[in-house]
Amino acid sequence: MRKSIKCIFILSIVFNSVIFGQMSNEYGGAYLGFGSIKGNSPVQSSLAGSIIFGFNHNLLNEIGIRFGYTYARKVNYFLPENSSGKYYPFLQAVTAKAVIEQSLENSLFVEEGIGLCAVNDRTFSDVDEWAFGIAFSAMIGWDLRNRAGQGYRLGFIGESALTVTSTTPTYFLLAFQTQFYF
Numbered sequence: 001m002r003k004s005i006k007c008i009f010i011l012s013i014v015f016n017s018v019i020f021g022q023m024s025n026e027y028g029g030a031y032l033g034f035g036s037i038k039g040n041s042p043v044q045s046s047l048a049g050s051i052i053f054g055f056n057h058n059l060l061n062e063i064g065i066r067f068g069y070t071y072a073r074k075v076n077y078f079l080p081e082n083s084s085g086k087y088y089p090f091l092q093a094v095t096a097k098a099v100i101e102q103s104l105e106n107s108l109f110v111e112e113g114i115g116l117c118a119v120n121d122r123t124f125s126d127v128d129e130w131a132f133g134i135a136f137s138a139m140i141g142w143d144l145r146n147r148a149g150q151g152y153r154l155g156f157i158g159e160s161a162l163t164v165t166s167t168t169p170t171y172f173l174l175a176f177q178t179q180f181y182f
Helices: 002-022
Strands: 023-038 044-057 063-074 090-103 108-122 129-143 151-163 170-181
Touching (some): 023 063, 023 151, 044 090, 108 151, 129 170
Antiparallel strands (some): 023 044, 023 170, 063 090, 090 108, 108 129, 129 151, 151 170
């Protein structure tokens, strides 16, 4: 019994060390923007926000992994009006993407991403369905950290999600994004 506990303890230390040793360039960020959302409904203009977390893995070299949560709601929700009793459609999405970056001149860069998404369709008050599909993104930005160490990166991003199950909700967003590298 004591041998197995010692073995498990040693293995957990070794595996945790290896996992953290292989990750580099961890970052967090957010974006705010506008776009369109759609479920089993006509396309509606929306305002959106997203929170992201990503990292580069040493085994994958130039391919980074990014996770994100996006919330997009019909624009009218944010306008001052008598909104009592009204329902404003929204979508929320969780994404996991592979991200590739190309350097341009000086501190400019272009970044593309593709991955899987799960989108919660709330376009009608009686609809609460999850759908699964593919998410795409493209960003052009400016690296304020000169490609090394801690600091900020800013840019403009376009993101789209297409689903193929349930009510087939989709969204397309254009936004201003900021990232902070730890």
